[in-house]
Amino acid sequence: MRAHFAVGYFFLSGFKAIADQLAAVQELRLLIGNTSDRATIEQLAEGHASREAIIAHQREGEFLNAQQRAKLVAEGERRIRERLERLDQTDEDQALVTELVRLISENKLKVKVFTRSRLHAKAYIFDYPANRFERGIAVVGSSNLSLAGLRDNTELNVVVHGNGNHEQLLTWFNRLWDEAEPFDAQLMNQLQSSWALDESVTPYELYLKVLYHLTKDRLEEPDVPMPADFPPLADFQWAAVKSGIRLLRLRQGVFIADVVGLGKSFVAAALLKWLKVRERQRALIICPTPLVKMWRDRFVDRYDLGAGVLSMGMLSQPNFAFEEERYQNKQLVLLDESHNFRHSDSLRYDRLFQFVRSLDLPVVLLTATPRNSRARDILNQIRLFNADDRIDLGVEPRSLGKYFKLVENDERPLPPLLQYFLIRRTRKHIREHWPDAKVDGRPVRFPVRNLKTIDYSIEKTYGGFYKTLRNLIEPPNPDKKKNVGMTYARYGLHLYVVAAKKDVAPYNDLVRAGQRLHGLMRTLLFKRLESSVEAFRQTATRLIERHKIFLNGLDDGVIIAGEGVEDLLKGVEEGDSENADLRTELEKLSQKYDPADFRLADLRRDVTADMATLQEMAKHVEPITPDKDAKLQRLLKWLDAEPLLRSHKLLIFTQYIDTAQYVTEQLRAAKVRPPETIERADSSRDDLQTLVNRFAPIANEAKAPVKNPIHLLVATDVLSEGLNLQDAALILNYDLHFNPVRLIQRFGRIDRINSPHTEIFAFNFLPELELERHLGIRAILRERIEDIHQTIGEDAAILEPDEQLNADAMYAIYEGDGKRLEAIEDDMDRQVDLEVQEAEDLLRRIKRQQPELFARITSLPNAIRTAKSMGSAGVPPAAVGVPPGASSYPVIFFFGQAGDFQRLWLADAEGNILAEDNHSSIAAITCPPTEKRQPLPPQYNALVTALKAKFDQQYQDYLAAGGTPHRLTASQRWALDTIRDAYKQAAALLTQTPETKDMLTRLERLRSLWSVSPLDGRVEFALRGLRNQKPALDDAIKRLESLAFEHKLDVLAERHGEISKLALEPAIICTEALI
Known part of the structure; x- marks a missing residue:
């Protein structure tokens, strides 16, 4: 028997329903309709278009060129792929896919796509064997080859008998078949690359696929043009600008936290420029006092950022108030050196918090040192833009307060949460992932750091x-x-x-x-x-x-x-x-x-x-005069003898203003250099920017030749943040380093992108006692560390992390081991290593350097699976919370998604969820490219199916609790909350009049329109403006309706409709057995 099916759509569910009956069929020709033009003609008719317009549209489909036909075939292949991805992972469905492949390979199943127009008619034509009088039989009607089409009692079909009818139907079918495009190869390709048959996916490829799906919105976000009057940025800097725009829209706030010297200020200024030009947002920049002039002169005025600049010190003044118009008319806040707002119980924090929350302003936070804050201090900064405790960011628990409590107790890592708010790259990261980065056409490079120690007798300094x-x-x-x-x-x-x-x-x-x-x-x-x-x-x-x-x-x-x-x-x-x-x-x-x-x-x-x-x-x-001060005299001797000082400027750092003033006075008195070339920079000076320009005119782009240049600058840490001083190649640290953080920050003043120096040097004073003079540096350091322990003792716990003793770093600094110090710095950075940031840049690097691998990863279908050995690392029970006595082999990695709702799980063989956070799950599947694929364990389909059912239920619970399937901007969340409040108010009325019911219907429609994601930038801008005006409830609803009409959200919703429905269905992205 031969069969010929002409159907509008092909669903595997329909094929599954008749699979047992196909054994007797020698050949099945399956003609699939063109669904990309779905309902277009009907919509034209309903829109009262002219008859000529309808006929013209119909004829357009009858005369397609080769490119258009190929596009329709590709569309059909995409639909098949999507249905295979959502096919239940059962033994029965896996056997079904296997059977389809067998039929195609044996030439028993032939498939074509009819591309000329929509295939309205559905016909199932059967040929009888030649020994029968009747040549065949047919069924003609409305049913597609789907489970609903075959079983739904609303379909209308008729059985057609008679040889004449059969011949006419076959002639009709053959004509369409001859005009159709072959689809066998495409169907076979999708079947063989589906989860049911593809056994070629390696653990490394699956690992990269997971990273790709987690960073897809970053990798595929459209490029945003930069105004021509802003200086060129390096690729990695521009990537940070784009990520900052996205995070501001999604989270209402972003940390820009690249390490010192990578150009955070330029990234932030570019972000402000873009927001001003594209979305008419003007910022209030709040920064430390020494940076006010830098921000105003170098960025705000030069690049027309339209921003105000405020010293953070003003927030502590008794008479300061944010109520002034120049603050109230701003649309966002940029907080430079935001770690200064880590304490929520300070006056300036409270004032800032009340200001940004009262206006619901987005906040950009700049800091190079998020790792030096306690967990609660980072939480306090997040609270400035995220006052809600509830979060849904792929971490457990979904409460900011509870999560940070667990972090403080070392029960949760911080990076899995921070990655949703924070952009951070280190020098090592740039070297690894952006090796070809350029700024204004010049390759990005960093100078080599060198550490030197200068010892002195602290016993002699204090006269015994x-x-x-x-x-x-x-x-x-x-x-x-x-x-x-x-x-x-x-x-x-x-x-x-x-x-x-x-x-x-x-x-x-x-x-x-x-x-x-x-x-x-x-x-x-x-x-x-x-x-x-x-x-x-x-x-x-x-x-x-x-x-x-x-x-x-x-x-x-x-x-x-x-x-x-x-x-x-x-x-x-x-x-x-x-x-x-x-x-x-x-x-x-x-x-x-x-x-x-x-x-x-x-x-x-x-x-x-x-x-x-x-x-x-x-x-x-009291009796210790400068000539008896052994430390000062050691400095004077070194200044006279150090050969590098003949060709380089020197920046001397100390933590204390008293020390800076004292050292400056004595250096001038000793005439180590002409007095006018020696200067002091601390917060008591009101000419800091002038001093900076005199010391580093090239780095600060001085507009005219500098009068009275400075060659030796003594400074407190007022210059260790945010300023460019890379005209110098030498720094000297006059105080003992308990911790490497100050050294790293100070190094950052001269260790900048494209420094003019190939090498830079840090000289560090180390105190010693007279009895220690014959000892080596390591022994002297042991004594100093013991002094610190003995003197500060149990009080060390109350110090800020960047003030606490780090013995390993002290050894590295004073033994001049730059590589070890860099390793310590990298280890400190791991406290805030961002998996998503690393993943994004890893994939960008693969895209540049291994395009074939990148194409393979992005083309892998969803629902794929693989298996790998746990190896020696395994999945530590403590790390993933394996319950005592639980069966942990195999461990199943499961990645499910519905819209923007994602869950990454680790589960045991009984389906118990062992870990629900992305961090643990990604750590479990991380592997090298050489990792071998292992056979899937028995009953794998059943394990995956059970987890899929749990995921489906969790998604439904999430929606029932008020969750949304798409990531919504802060403005969208406000709009939906407003609509929800209005709906509750109307629904609570005791008398439900027709007007009330109509209002409820209108609100439901309005809710669906404002749930569309993503919104166009213009819509988002208009919505944000409405939100900032804080209209009353009734007025807000009217204006939301007006905005929806003005920006044609109904058209946008329709356009997103079909794709969104499929994307919102819970689906498996991938799974892996860890055995």
């Missing part, structure tokens, strides 16, 4: 009293028979509150503040002791005055707490973490307390003793 002073800084310890030392009673008031009041407000807050202040003050004294004689002398003098004032207050019946903040913080830069910590804790104490609630006698005794201790310290350092 160093150990005495260090002993006085440390608290008394009766257990060790140590009766002298600072008690820091002035900063530990909680210890003196009477027992009945300790747990009562406001004293219950004193405990934490007091513990932190105790440690911070102890550390402050120790670090200034090492920095310079002058810094320690000034600090002791100030503290003596503060203690006198406190004791006078006790005489007057007043507890002075938190007063004199500015006086105490003299010598510490505004942006310094030491300043931020002290300011925050002291502000907490700035309130009046009742002296009756304290043990005043004990408090007076200990504060008096501390003042006496400070006076003893001051007595020891």
Whole structure:
């Protein structure tokens, strides 16, 4: 028997229903209709188009050129592929695909696509054997070859008998068959490359496919033109701009967190320029005081960014208010050096938070050091643009607060969450993934870093009293028979509150503040002791005055707490973490307390003793003049002898203003260089940009020859952030490094993209004692590390991470091991390594260097599977949370998606979900290109089918809880929330009038229109403007309807309709057995 089917659509479900009956068929010719023109003629007719227009459209389909026919064939192949991807992964369906391939290969099944026009008629024609009188029989009607078409009782079909009828139908079919395009090869290709038959997919290819799907929106986002008046950017910088635009739309905020020297400011300025030109958004730039002039002159004015610039220091001023028009008319905020807003309990954070949240402004955060903040500090910055606790970002739990709590307890990694908000690349990353990057036609390169150590005697510096002073800084310890030392009673008031009041407000807050202040003050004294004689002398003098004032207050019946903040913080830069910590804790104490609630006698005794201790310290350092200052004299000797200084400028860094002023004065007095070429840069100067231009005129593009150029600049860390100083190739760090972060930040001032220098140098002062002079550097470092442990001790835990001791880094720095320091820096960066960022750039590199592999990955169909050995690494139970006693072999990796709803799971053989976060799942499937494919385990189809059912249910639960299938912008979420509120209000009315029902219908329609994703940029801009106006509910609904009509969202919804319906169906992207 031979058969001839002419159908509009071909569904595997329909073929499956008749598969058993095809055994007796010698040949089946299957003619599939052209579905790409679906319903076009009907739509024309419903739109009351003229008869001529309808006929003309119909004729267009009858005269297609070869390219048009090929396009229709490709469309048919795409549809077959999509149906195969969504075919249930059961043994029965796998056998069905196998049978189809057999029939095609044996020439029993032949398939063509009719491309001339839509195949309206459906006919199933059967030829009887030659020995029968009747030549055949046919069924003609409305049924397609689908399960619904064969079984649905709404279809209408008629059985046609008679040889004449059979001959006419066969003639009709043959005419169409001859006009149709062959489709056997395309169908065979899709069947053989489907999950059911393709056993060629390697574990590495599946791993890359997962990465591709996670980064597809980044890789395929349309290019955005840059205004011609902005300077050229490197490819990796422009990629960051595009990612920033996308993340701002999706998340309302983005961290631009490339390491120092990669041009974050240019990326941010380009982003602001694009937003101003394309979306008419004007920004408010908030930055540290030293960067205000840089932002205004170098970016805002030069490139017409239309932005305002505000010093973050202004936010701490008593009379400052964001209510002024020049702030209220901005559409987004750029926060430079955003780590300065890591403390949510500071005044400036509270003011900024209230401002951005009241206007619902997007926020761009610039910082090179997200890794140096505690988890809660990063959370505080995220809260500036993401006030909602609920998140749906492929991490568990889906609560910001709960997730960060787990991070703090080392139960969750931070990168899986950060990757949804943060753009970060390191030098190593650029070298690996963007090796051909260029800026303005020049290849991107970085200078080689060199580390050198300068030792000096700290014992001689303090006239033999160093150990005495260090002993006085440390608290008394009766257990060790140590009766002298600072008690820091002035900063530990909680210890003196009477027992009945300790747990009562406001004293219950004193405990934490007091513990932190105790440690911070102890550390402050120790670090200034090492920095310079002058810094320690000034600090002791100030503290003596503060203690006198406190004791006078006790005489007057007043507890002075938190007063004199500015006086105490003299010598510490505004942006310094030491300043931020002290300011925050002291502000907490700035309130009046009742002296009756304290043990005043004990408090007076200990504060008096501390003042006496400070006076003893001051007595020891008072006689030390510059000529007796061994550290200063060592610097002068080095300046005279270092050959590199003959041809290079020098930047001397210190943490403290007192040290900077002292060193500058002494260098001028010693006339190591002409006095006018020696300058100091700290926050007490109001001409910082002028100093920078005099020191680095080339890097800062000075418009005219510089008068009085600077060759030796002494600076605090006010210059360690955001400024370009790469005219210099040398830096000298006058203070001891506890931690590599300051060194890395300072190196970043001269280690910039396309520095004029092939090598740069960092010289680092290292203190030693007289007894240690015969020891090697490693032994001396051991002694210094022990000093730090002994002096700061348990208080180290309260320090910011960038202030805490990093012994490995200290060895690397002072032993001059640049490679080891770079490895430590890379290890620190792993704390915020972004899998999605790495994946995106890995795939970009593969696309450039291995185009065949990239084409293979992007062409792999969904639902594919493979298997690999767990190997020696395996899937650590602790890492993925395998329940005790659970069967863990094989472990199944499952990737499901519906719209933008994605889930990556690891499950055991019983279907128990072992891990629900992307990080663990990706780690489990990561493998090298050489990884061998293993055979799939028995019952694999059943395991995958069970997981697919769980995924389907989770997706339905997600939708029922108010989730949306597409990623929505913040403005879209506002629109849908507004519509939802209006719907609830209308539905709650007791009397449901026709008008009310009509309103509910209108709101449902409006909800569907504003759910379309992605929105056109113009629509998004208009919607954001409406949202910022905060209209009343009724007015908002009217204007949403007006915007939907104006921007033809109904047409957009229709255009997205068919594709969206299929894309929203839960589907398997891929699976893998780990055995």
